[in-house]
Amino acid sequence: MVEAMEIDPPKGTSETWTEKYRPKTLNDVAHQEEVVTMLKGALTGKDLPHLLFYGPPGTGKTSAALAFCHELYPKNVFKDRVLELNASDERGISVVRNKISFFSKRAINQSENRLLNVKIVILDEVDAMTRDAQSAMRRVIEDCSKTTRFILICNYVSRLIAPIVSRCAKFRFKSLPxxxxxxxxxxxxxxxxxxxxxxxxxxxxxxxxxxxxxxxxxxxxxxxxxxxxxxxxxxxxxHPTNDSEIVKEIVSLLPSAKVPQVFEIVKRTAKSCSGVTFLRKVFDEFLEDDLINDDNIAIMGKLVAKCEKRILDGCDLQNNLLDFLLTLRSTFIN
CATH class of the missing domain: 1.10.8 (Helicase, Ruva Protein; domain 3)
Incomplete structure (x- = not known):
């Protein structure tokens, strides 16, 4: 088991705990031995390729990238050598052409340390970028590879265009035990x-x-x-009770419910339910009650995945919940 790190939190109460307790060094990054070993090798002078970190949220992808950069560069040059962007906020092609391209092409003071002559762009949630922006990004990566390294971070590598993926060394971050x-x-x-x-x-x-x-x-x-x-x-x-009570009601009523009853359930629960987590709870409850079995589990799994993706992409929760429950109902009736 990985030992918990010793924490020396910075002073101040306004800082979020996720930043306050973010790993500060590569040794603090837990359970990602493969990528940590590679990054430590880069610190000692080995070659540093463009990197693609992917895997579930909250597993240390951004923390590993930032910890590496903080160990690579002294504080006095860090801001000049590292550009961190969140692609879900700045996802258009103009950001690539302006911010990223300008930073990558800008000259830096040379150093005796070979690695310090390379700038780094950390682009978080790159799977949220449009395909046009990704294409422009690929060209920037090609044109600036002598002076800049890119660390691309995403949850779903399947949403990236193949030319970007092929230009990076891929590392999958595992779920934390x-x-x-x-x-x-x-x-x-x-x-x-x-x-x-x-x-x-x-x-x-x-x-x-x-x-x-x-x-x-x-x-x-x-x-x-x-x-x-x-x-x-x-x-x-x-121990919130709302979701559990609603889930039990849905499981008991849905197999024989009329369409107006489903509309009423959705109208009553959409404002208070917990979105993606709620869908999974309904799925798990149907599974425990054997209403989901070997005959329909594939259909149900695809349905949950489809509705989850829509909600995470920003689609209306109420409409997705309605689609989810009506499709479940039709499965049971058929």
Whole structure:
């Protein structure tokens, strides 16, 4: 098991915990041995290719990239050598042509250290870029490879065009084991003087669905309640009942429900349900009740994946929930 790192958090209370406790060195990046070994090799003078980090959210992709850059460059030149962008916010072709291309072509002061003569562009959530922007990005990567290295970060490598993928060394970030997440959360709780029991930490980890960043955000949201010692509020936060009650109602009614009843359920629940997590809870409940079996599990799995993607892409939650439930209903009736 990976040991929890010793934390020396920076002073100040306005900083989010995800930034406050972000790994500062490559040794702090847990459970990603392959990429850490490669990055440490680059620090000692080995060649550094363009990199593509992909895998589930909250597994350390951005943290590994930033930790590497902080170890590579002194503080006094870091801002001149590293450009960090989030492609989900700046996804158009103009960003590639202006910000990225300008930074990549800009001259830098030479150094005796060969690696310090290379600039680095960290582009997060690159799978959110338009195809035109990705094509422009590919040209920038080709034209500026002598002076700039690109670290591209995404959740879904399948959304990238093949010419970009082929120009990068790919590293898949693995989901963090439960014990690693628990150790990390416990360390943060101890540092912030917000104690949680082992069972409560497991609940936070489970509801975050393997996303450690999301789990840390949950801890920060829960911190005021823990410091006030409000046990009732803590239990209400950790054990919400709304979703569970609604899921049980849907499972009992849906197989025989009329279409107007489905519309009524959606209208009543869409405003309060937890989106993607809610869809998975419905799926799991049908699975436990054997309403999803070997005959229809493939259809159900594709349905959940399709609706999840739509919601994550910003489509209307109510319409997707309606499509999800009506399709489930038709499966049972047929």
């Amino acid at each position: 439960a014990e690693v997440q628990i150790d990390r959360l416990r360390t943060i709780c101890n540092s912030e003087n917000t104690p949680l029991s082992e069972e409560d930490l497991k609940i936070v980890m489970k509801t975050s669905e393997g996303d450690l960043r999301r789990a840390v955000c949950t801890l920060q949201s829960l911190a005021p309640v823990l410091k006030n010692g409000d046990e009732k509020a803590k239990n209400s936060f950790l």
